[in-house]
Every structure is written in C-alpha cells, then in structure tokens.
Amino acid sequence: MLASFEIREPDYGVLSPAAWPRIIIIIIGGLSVIYLIQSFSTPQKDISPVPKKTLKEFVLYWRNVIAVFSIFALYLLALPYLGMLVGNILFSFILLTVLGGWNAILTHLVIALGASGGMWILFTHVLEVFLPRGSLTGF
C-alpha cells in the first residue's frame, strides 16, 4: 500500500495509475480480515492438532524442497559465469544426486549430460534460440 503512494500521478487519464492497485490491496486486506475472523471462529475441535517439529525434524521433512530451492538459487547465481550448457548439466547432475542418492551417480551423470545437452542442441540449432554463454566457460 505504501509503495502505491510512490506511483507518479500524471495530468492525463481519468483513472489514476495508483487507483487499480489500491483497490486490489484494499480487497486483499478486507478478505484477509475475513479469513482471520474465520480462522478464529472455527471450533477448536474441528482443527486437527499439528504435531510440533524441532528444527531438525522440520529440515528433514522439507529437505527435498529446501535442496531444490537452494540448488536452483545457486544455479541462477552461477549462470552468468557457467553459461546455460555447463550450468544446466551441473544443476541437473547435482539435483539428481542430492534427490536420488550417490548410488546411481553414473546414471545421473548420463541423464544430466543427455537431457541438458539434448535440450541445448534442440534450442540452439533447431529452434535457433540464443542461450547464454558463461564468462568462465565460453559455452
């Protein structure tokens, strides 16, 4: 809402550029209040108790999701340096190994090379789409 007050007000047009986002924010605010009231008015017996988790249990429960988020974020940060080809091979290989375990490391390497390499060839040579090259790798 605060950011909507920083929107420039032009001298032309009937509907201010800030009006529509403000209407939506007010609606979301109103609905959130209703949602909050609904949450409090739900009888306690209708709510199934959520077992409390320690930090370790929480991390274990969500470990795959955390792994995907973290590896994807690292991949994005490294993309300008590694480029799409090397970056994708590394990303898919690491993700496959983290999710699937170290036992099938060779299979993961083959899948990473085949899938990422295949898609890179498809996009750059068949669909003629420019894919980013890495400043370190040149690919």
Place this chain on the structure above:
Amino acid sequence: MDIFLEALLNIIDPVTLTYMVIGVGAGLMAGSIPGFTIAMAIVLTLPFTFSMPPAQGLATMISVLVGGLSGGLMSGILTGIPGTPSSVATTFDGFPMARAGEPGLALGIGVWSSFCGGIISAILLVLFAPQLAMVGLEFQPWDFFMLVMFALTVTASLAGEHLVKGLIAGAAGLFIRTVGEDDAVGVGRFDFGSDYLLTGFDFIAVLIGLFAFSQLLSDLRNPVTARNALSDRKQVKVKIEHRRAIGILFRNWTVVIRSALIGMFTGILPGAGGSIANILAYDQAKKAAKNDSKFGKGDPRGIIAPEASNNAVEGGALTPLMALGIPGDITAAIMLGALLMHDIVPGPTFIKDEPALAYSIYIAFFLASFIMIGMQSGVLRVFVLVTRIKTYVLATVILTFATIGVFALHNSIEDIWTLFFFGILGFIMRQFGFPLAPMILGVVLGNIAELNLARALAIDSDPMLFFLRPWSLFFAIIAIFSMVFPIYQKHRDTGSLLERFFSPLVLLSISLPLFMMGGLLRTTLAFAAIAVSSFIMWRRFSKTKKG
C-alpha cells in the same frame, strides 16, 4: 472458402503436422503420468511455440491439449491411478473392467469416447463461438470489466469451502499484473528502480513458476515417493479392441451425446474444467441408467461418460476465449497467453478480424482428435516405459527444460528468477490450501480488467453504470450468486431458507437485466425465468405449509 483453404493449408503443412503429432504424443504422455497435469504440459509447450507462426503454435498447443485430455485414461484404466483430475471417474469402472480381464476393451471404450467427445465439442465450438462473438459485440468496457470479475469469482467459488482463499488468490493474481508500466497511461508501478520490474513480470514465466515449478516441488516433497517409479510393470500386453468398443459406443449413443454436452457447457463456465465435468457426467450417466447395479464394477457407460465429457470440455473452454477473449479454464488461459505472445488479442471481433487463425484452431481441434486415435496404441508402449522412470529424474529433467524454455521467451535470465520466485510462492500457496486457478486467471486477465475499468471511467465517470448497464448488471448478479453458491451447497438438504430460495432468486434476479436488454428473445427468456422462479417458489411454499 478461400480463408478456410488458407487455414487448412496452414495446418496440413508437413512441419505443422509433425509438430501436431509430437504434441499429441507429448500430451498423451503428460496426461498419463499422475502428478503431471495437462496444464503443466501446455505451459511447458508455450516457449517452443514462440518462434512458430501463430497458427502453427496454436495447432501444437491444441494437440498437446487433446492428447493430454485422452492420456489420463491409460493410467486410470491400467493402474487405477488417474493420470489427471479429469479422468478420476474413468477409474471407477475402467480399472475394474481391466482387472476383470478386459483392459483392451476398457481402453478402446475410453479412447473412442474421448474421440467422440472431442469431435462433438469441436462441432459445437464451430457453431457457438461465432454466435457468442456476435453477442460479445454488444459488450462495452463496463461489461468486459464485470465479465472478468465474474470469471474470477466463479473460479474462486469452485474452491468450495475455501472461497475466501480463492478470492484472495484471484486478487493476488490481479495485483501481480499491476507491477510495471500500466497499459492505460504508461506510468511505472512497483518497479523500485529496477528496469526489469518496470517492464513487468513476464506472465508466462509467472504461469510456469506458479503452476509447473510448484507442482514439481510438491511431487518431490516426500523423499521416499520421489525415488519411486509410478509402476514397476515390465511390459503391458494389451491390444486396444477398437471394433467392440465402437459397437458399445453406438449402443450407448445417448450417454455419449449427453456427456459431451455436459463437458461442453462445463467448459464454457469460467474456471470449471474437466475435473468437474467427468464427475458430473458419470453421476448423470448413473442416474439415467435403468439398471445401475454394474456401475463401479466395470460398466462401459461408466467409462464413456467421463471420457466423452472431459474431452468436450476444451471445446467449451475455447468458446468464450475465441468469442470474448475470456478463457474458460487454466488451459484456455495459457492459450490466451500464446495468442498474446504473438500480439493477437482475442475478443468479439477476433473471428471476424482473424478468420484464418480461427479456422486453423477449429481444424487443428478436429485433426488432433484423429491423430490421438491413431497414436494411442503406440503411446501405450511408451507409457509403460515412462512409468518406470523415477519421479525425481522426471521432475529434474522437466525443471531443466522449463528453465531453458523460460529463458528462450525473451533471452532474459531475470525471467528465470521470476520462475523461481513464483515457484516458491505457488508452492507455499499449495501448502496452505490456496487454489492456484483463480490466481492464474487473475494474472492473465488483470490488465484486461484494468484497461476496461479505465476505458469505462474515461467514457463516463459514473461508477453506477457498472450496475445500470444490462450486461454489466447480468455479470454482477451471477458473480454475487457464484460467491454465495458454496454457502448454498453447505446448506443443501438442511431445509434452510437459503436452500429453498437460492435457485428461484437467481432466476428472478437475472430476469431484470434480460428485461433491460430488450428484444423478443431476451424478453421471452426474462418472462420464462420469472415463471420458473414463481413455480419453484410456489412448490416450496406449499411444501413448507404441508410440513
């Protein structure tokens, strides 16, 4: 005729046909894998179509769609696990029939019912879309704005008990679309000094993030199931029994037509898709059967109804998209994205202004159904192979593919960040039970709503016009009733006032804008609505007195 020939030549071009065959195959595969939805397949196809001419791109996407709608039955019949939510009811009778030693017949009935549903809805699409477009020509900015509001509220109301969550999701979708320069006057909003934010989020990256990325994360959440394959079957020796299946369909032609009509009209309704149509059609087939004792035990009608209806849904969903520019469901919303990507804005004049493209859509829809029939047997073998791939491998490959696809849209790494950010948002929303369909519709329709609001106020600053113009009032009324609908459903069979008077009130209310529209047909409809409403009220009053 020249335009039809031009469209036909566009579609039967060898390159387009090749893409269509690949599209149907990919759709069949995506539809058959539980957890990988048709919408995800369509959204992942979008980047591929970017470099294609519009007709070719749309034909490819329609092929994925038709294939996807038919793919769910393979998994449902052979494994008992529906490949997509639109084939849930198929498993009720398809799986028992397969277990009773008739998997070939069950698949045959499913495949041919899908084909018939698709063809019937394609015919209805050709007939209805131009008619609806003619009605759409009457719409002014007030009406379009209210139509978008109706589309959002009805989609949110389908979240059932979670109506408020659905509405929040829809409003959040509208808000996401406000980031960047506004379309009316070109002023930057919520850009925080970033050039990328000034151009706004690329909505295809947003859609892929919200839908595909978040779905993949949900599939991977459990470390044990993520390492499992869908099935450990080494091979399936099934021969689809086409001749017997066609015979059964002929004997049950009423079920085919009724189910296709249910699918078609469910599809026209914004937000309601195959997941609702297949259950509705199954329920109607069971109710209409003289002997329903075999339902649930392998009754052919239990396969015909859901499969004919779920394939007919897309003809319905494409009707408002082609006629009014308002998508009927998520997949149609993604198709709208494909059209916008090629700078084609569908609306009431779309069929008139772009007849070759409109005909191309019709022809592709017909042709894809025929390709689907031809490919089912072959894909069945590949399906068995794919089901042996572990979930985490499939998810990783799809995620890598999505990343390249999103980058290819504008050659922008920022779009991949958008994918990532909205993937997280979508995943969190899924975990907290927020439906994603209203949000996606909000993202797609956000600028249409704002532009029409701005246009309406520029013509006349009186906001009351939104409730005084007939079509606008019509959409406002059905939007309000669609929001009350989940409460009505909750009170069904309780004998409450709401339960007794909901439907007569709806009819009575919509008679007012119908009267305002004028003309013989609409006035007659208004009188009919009042008569039916009065009859229902009289019956319910007399029941109350007797009670």
